[in-house]
Amino acid sequence: MASEKKSGLGMFGGVYTPSILTILGVIMYLRFGWVVGNAGLLGSLAIVTLANAITFLTALSICAIATDKVVRVGGAYYMISRSLGLETGGAVGIPLYFAQAFSVALYTIGFAESVVQVFGGLNQLYVALIVTILVGILALTSASIAIKAQYFIMAAIALSLVSLVLGRPLPEAGDIALWGSSAEMTVPFWTVFAVFFPAVTGIMSGVNMSGDLKDPIKAIPIGTLAAVGTGYVIYMLIPLLLAQRGDTASLIEDPLVMQRLSVWGPAILLGVWGATLSSAIGSILGAPRVLQALARDGVLPPWLGFLGSGSGSEDEPRIGTIATLGVAIAAVCIGDLNIIAPVLTMFFLTTYLVLNISAGIETLLQSPSFRPTFRVHWALSLLGAMGCLGVMFLINAIATVVAALIVILIYFWIQRRELQVTWGDVRRGLWMALISKAIYQVAGAEDSKNWRPHLLVLSGAPRKRWSLIELADGLSHNRALMTVATVLPEGSRDAGQQTKMETTIRDYLAKRGVKALVRLSTADDPFIGALNLIETYGLGDLTPNTVLLGSTESPERFAAYCHLLQQVHIARRNIIIFHENPERAFGRKKRIDIWWGGVQSNGGLMLMLAYLLRTDIQWRSAQIYLKLVVQDATAAQAARLNLESLISSARIKAEPMVIIAGDRSFEEILYQSSASADLVFLGMARPHEPADFQDYYKSLSQRAQNLPSTVFVLAAPDFAFAEVVGAPRKVST
Structure with a gap:
């Protein structure tokens, strides 16, 4: 594995700056007026508060995980894979990478559209391609330089906000409804919420830079929470300004209404361009680092292992950046990403959802190894997970299902590869917690219903x-x-x-x-x-x-073997002895013969074992024959009725066979009747019943020599196998 050296980015430049610039994005400039116009002042404040509450809860979960362990290259993927396992991390990390790579194209296309609106003679595709390549070159040069470039963008956004605060009302300004836009409102509250919510989902931009931070354990919590808090304050102030200075129609119909409300309109354009560029830079910085971590952990196929290499003393993923740039350029050439954009949003929200689940489970299990310095109650993390899931369905239910199916398919693909890891994850702790509770719950004597x-x-x-x-x-x-x-x-x-x-x-x-x-x-x-x-x-x-x-065939071992059987029976265990016919093994697995001796002795256990065996896929087409030997025809009719009653009560598909012995011995009947079986079940006498148990077992073993593979069964004493089978107690002979 390549060495991982941090470039020494601090909290402000490595976490706060990329996070706040992604939060203060194009939705703030181009859609916030529409949100206020449709939802009203109080409705807008409620939307901002609810959306930020979900983001805040997710940020708390991120802080808890980040302060428990060193967060290396890969950000969210690294956190999830070290908590919920490599399969879950990879299932979320691969879609997260593509979502970030395609996001570069989405932002540069948005930048190109706004530029073309101002300078009409330009070609949108060429502008988007040029900007995408320039952003890629900036990221290839150095993450540190790219971060410094974002300082200028932050200045442009700050200038636009100052221009808005010092602005003036529209000439036609009127009162904005407190909740909704009365007659003009045609969009439901939750639809407005779904449009606004992506504006607050920028907290992963700083987390994805984890491998480049000097001290991620301190930088990620402080920078992430500061960005969330700053974004919330700004998003709560803007509706007040828009409601005071604008009118419902202008807010809904004019995407650049902020330009008309500002003291210097071009500052808003600078803010729009800065927001799109900062988001593109944040995505092209974060995506290659996720790709690098995926390759280093072996999640990607082996032939893509070169994507895990780093360059220079700062271990920058330049090869991954080139690959990401290629993906972004291909997406720009396609041009219209409206179809896949909802799915990409789902991947980001899926990441938040899983991060909340990770923190919640880790805290709930109280594992001794989980000792974060930033503690969060498990209920808050699980509440954040529920909020993410609800928002996903509100934004686009179909896209949510598509994203879930993709994540599940990747999960099983990784699981089938049986990748080996050198770290533990929360899954074992979860099973241990369940086992510890289950062990105490199953205490007590075994019952027939749950046998x-x-x-x-x-x-x-x-x-x-x-x-x-x-x-x-x-x-x-x-x-x-x-x-x-x-x-x-x-x-x-x-x-x-x-x-x-x-x-x-x-x-x-x-x-x-x-x-x-x-x-x-x-x-x-x-x-x-x-x-x-x-x-x-x-x-x-x-x-x-x-x-x-x-079974044992060695005469010198019979004594010790039979003593073992006696002791096992005294210990109240069921005994199953398998005598294999080496030439036939299990044959075609089509026929099972049970020689019936009564439901109260070994018969109930044999019938249940045969039923269980037939539920196995290899024995599924096997026919069970329940065989009973009687002395004459007089007893045959009653015996058959009893067997039929047993089979009906037991609800086990079997064929009753009553055999009249006549002058034949049981051995003759056994060999003739079961010669074509694939497996034969025979009951054993209890060790204390024969005068000499060793002689009895020796004769039993010899009896099986000329049979197909045979199973000898001895039920534990005093256990009600009749109730396990569900048979009436009167059925015995």
């Missing part, structure tokens, strides 16, 4: 047992928590290596589209390590309620 399988997957290395991860992902389906756990030999990893390995596994899962927590532990015996995880892993009452593990 979901929070899985602890004893997978070992995920690459070696991916089918187990795939099954767990299908069952959780982003509805529940899933933790992939591995037990390593004691002493094989130190704490640092273990943390690094957890990160590696988490990244591996994420790249394969699996959202899961990862936990590694060490133990001399893997089964003891697994049991320790089951007993200790979790946060408060939020602990895994279901343990998913693979």
Whole structure:
């Protein structure tokens, strides 16, 4: 990264001057008379106060963020990206850059129009192009020189205001309505407000110079608030002068009515020209610095990385300025920017909106790292955000929607690139605050209405047992928590290596589209390590309620394995054992067989697991078969009615199948009936029920050898899975 050296601009030259010159812009000269004529004196003062209140609240949020951390190149983009994350910063920063680049063209075209009105023989396009190039050359020379040029423009604006104050009333001057213009008023109040509001949105001009300031932490708050205060005082005085000296018709119909009211009319023209030029200079100084910051953070595509370079000892973005000048010249050649102008205004307001949200969230979360010297209550920041959003819809609802869609598309484009950053942002703090409140809210025993399988997957290395991860992902389906756990030999990893390995596994899962927590532990015996995880892993009452593990085929491990199952059952956890058919895996994922043993035992859990699995997109077309074996035809009819009643009550799409055993054993029926299934669910006996649980599990494991991939299910004791499924309790056999 290129070094960032500040040129040493102070508060007055680096923040106050560009901000106040952008605030005192063309709307003040060309539209303020129209505002007073349509809204009346009190209406105009209300509009000025409301508009400045929104700007003031946003300025307070900017001050809070600016005094918490060093604000480097990029101004608003830098603040947002370091607070709400790179995706949000980039989504706002890219449109903000283009809005500022196109604004250069808007201001120079406005300058050219006013010049042509005075000197009729000139070509407007040529004047706009020449002025745009001259402004670009001024910015390329030095930000400091451009700031000094704005002092002369400020003098011209000050001269025009003095000329207006010392002016005279119109010969036809009459009384101006206090609210509205009575019969002459044809424009609603909020439409007038929407026209005026852009006049007070110049506070970002100083913030965008953050990388060129000697001390941005002090300069930005003082300069920004001083500019807002100065603008408010001037905007409150001008309606008093216009209402006293003008008449409604002249104020509404004559854009340059101030020229007629001034003691020296040409001073107003100097003010108009100075306002347009200062706004153009402010935009061409700010836009390249946003572009430079975007490139340095890697938000722009890699082939545009050269835009992040700086020139000279002051690290000025000359390459970015040349690029911005090219964009502005192209916009000038198009000539008519009226179609996109509302959208550009929306981008500026979107920036204010997000800045307010950033400050509000940071303050609300009370993060220990957020310690601004300029403190603002979170309610003020969020009130400013609501004001920005309301104004956006009042100005142009369609443009607001268009701007929002553009920001959202850029956000997801940046998010898909998975850019890595070296700083934290408020999002993690927000989630931490929500989690801390949620943990206390879910305290207490688990209830059937809100049950979901929070899985602890004893997978070992995920690459070696991916089918187990795939099954767990299908069952959780982003509805529940899933933790992939591995037990390593004691002493094989130190704490640092273990943390690094957890990160590696988490990244591996994420790249394969699996959202899961990862936990590694060490133990001399893997089964003891697994049991320790089951007993200790979790946060408060939020602990895994279901343990998913693979089957074991090693005779020497049966004793330890079965002991683990017994202890997990005693710990009141559901147990899911996956016995994979390595030749078929999950087959075509079209058919799931559940061998029913009653809703009160494992049946309810198996039915719920099959339902959850089918909600996964890969299993969505699977058919669930609910199979029950009876001894004779006499019992078959009643059994089928019971299964149909169960399926209807459970509201789970499944096909009941009642099989008459006759002289066949259950194993024969199982192999014949489920040979074509893609996944088979079988219930397990509770560990204390068989005389020898090890022999029982060994026979169960052997039974699955010739089956498709099979899931053994053992429900936690005394949990009402019948209520989870929503089945009538009488359905059992």
